[in-house]
Each structure stands twice: as C-alpha cells, then as structure tokens.
Amino acid sequence: MAHVIITVSGISISSGALTPAQLNGLACVICEGEDGAMVPVGTIEACQVFAHPACVPSQPVPPSRVLVIGPVATPGDVADLRAFAFDVCDQTGAPAVVATHNDYDVRHFSAVYVYGPTLSEGVRLDPVAVVLMAEAIAYGVDLVEPQPLALDANCEACGQRQTITTVRDGVTSEVFCADCRGDAPGCAWCFEDDVTSPVPVDGAWVPFCHPCGKQMRKAVRRGSAPHVAV
Numbered sequence: 001m002a003h004v005i006i007t008v009s010g011i012s013i014s015s016g017a018l019t020p021a022q023l024n025g026l027a028c029v030i031c032e033g034e035d036g037a038m039v040p041v042g043t044i045e046a047c048q049v050f051a052h053p054a055c056v057p058s059q060p061v062p063p064s065r066v067l068v069i070g071p072v073a074t075p076g077d078v079a080d081l082r083a084f085a086f087d088v089c090d091q092t093g094a095p096a097v098v099a100t101h102n103d104y105d106v107r108h109f110s111a112v113y114v115y116g117p118t119l120s121e122g123v124r125l126d127p128v129a130v131v132l133m134a135e136a137i138a139y140g141v142d143l144v145e146p147q148p149l150a151l152d153a154n155c156e157a158c159g160q161r162q163t164i165t166t167v168r169d170g171v172t173s174e175v176f177c178a179d180c181r182g183d184a185p186g187c188a189w190c191f192e193d194d195v196t197s198p199v200p201v202d203g204a205w206v207p208f209c210h211p212c213g214k215q216m217r218k219a220v221r222r223g224s225a226p227h228v229a230v
Contacts, residue, residue: 112141130137
C-alpha cells in the first residue's frame with residue numbers, strides 16, 4: 001500500500017513512519033507520547049490521527065471538544081446529562097460530547113466535565129462515568145468537577161448565568177462569561193470569533209454563530225449535516 005503524507009505544523013509525516021499506536025489515534029504523531037489531551041490533526045488511511053496541542057502550536061485546529069460524563073442508566077439520566085452538556089457548550093464555547101457509553105478515548109478531548117458525584121466523594125457511581133473518570137485521571141486529562149451552587153453567578157455584561165466555572169475579575173471580583181471576556185473560541189464551522197449558540201449534532205452540542213447555526217439546523221433536519229468539529 002502506498003504511504004500517505006500529511007503536513008502538521010510544517011512537518012511532513014509519512015504513514016510508513018508512524019507506529020501502530022500513532023496510526024490508531026492512541027499516540028501523538030509528533031512526540032509518540034500517549035498521555036495528556038490531544039487534538040485531531042489529519043487523516044491517514046481512513047484513520048484520524050492526533051497530536052498534543054503543545055506539539056503543534058502553529059496547526060490551525062477547531063475549538064477543542066470536551067467530554068461530558070455522568071449517570072446514563074435511564075432515559076431521564078441521559079436527558080439530564082444532555083441538558084448539562086448544553087450548559088457546558090453554551091458557557092465555555094467548546095463542542096460538548098455527551099458520553100452515553102465508555103467507548104471514548106479521553107485523550108481526544110481537552111477536558112472531561114463531570115455531572116453528578118465524583119470519585120472523590122466515595123459514593124456509588126454510574127459505571128460509565130467511573131471508567132471515563134478513572135481514565136481521565138490516569139492519562140492526565142483535565143477533570144472538571146461540578147462547582148458548588150454558591151459560586152453560581154450572572155455575567156455582569158450580558159446576564160448569562162454561570163453554573164459550570166464562574167470566573168471573577170481578580171481586582172473587581174466582577175463576573176464575566178467567556179464571550180464577554182473574549183475567551184470563547186468562536187464558531188465551530190466558520191471559525192469566526194462571533195457569539196455562538198449550541199446546536200445538537202451527532203450526539204454533541206456544537207457552538208455555531210447565528211448564520212452557521214441556521215444552516216446547520218436545516219442540514220440536520222434534512223439528514224445532510226456536513227462534518228464539523230465533534
């Protein structure tokens with residue numbers, strides 16, 4: 001089979017030079033490391049390959065997706081988890097994938113957000129959540145636990161309720177959301193730095209600007225949604 005070449009941050013990489021772990025998306029295509037969060041950087045022989053963000057600083061990548069985990073034993077549990085994932089996407093600007101099973105590689109996400117109890121609380125947990133939480137800890141992927149209700153607050157500029165990770169100004173203690181701070185990554189389709197809203201695509205909530213969101217909703221209804229960063 002002919003070797004496939006991709007270019008990552010100015011480096012040409014041949015499929016023949018990659019290890020099985022790199023070709024299977026388990027290891028960084030630059031440093032071969034298998035720990036830590038990684039982002040997709042290309043496709044080789046129909047397999048998506050990944051690299052650590054620090055290894056590809058000049059590589060243009062879509063907004064880093066996050067994995068949202070929690071109880072999924074009943075339809076009601078899944079509905080609650082989807083609602084929480086909506087808030088994660090809405091407040092962070094990151095595509096939020098809802099983990100309804102444990103067949104995910106947590107290293108392919110920039111963070112894992114937990115809905116419900118965590119391993120540190122010493123209570124009985126959903127088996128899917130247990131596996132993914134343990135893997136995030138083992139591989140050094142950021143594990144974001146629920147913040148106490150007492151920290152919830154409204155954005156001073158737009159009024160958006162901050163329930164995931166409230167950020168206060170270090171001097172004034174004022175609260176501002178990611179959009180109003182200028183920290184939101186922007187639209188997952190056109191990559192423009194505009195205010196976004198979550199749209200359900202392929203089991204995830206994905207942030208789109210208003211024009212792209214309108215087009216994506218139409219495409220989803222027609223069953224012809226284009227590939228986006230999910």
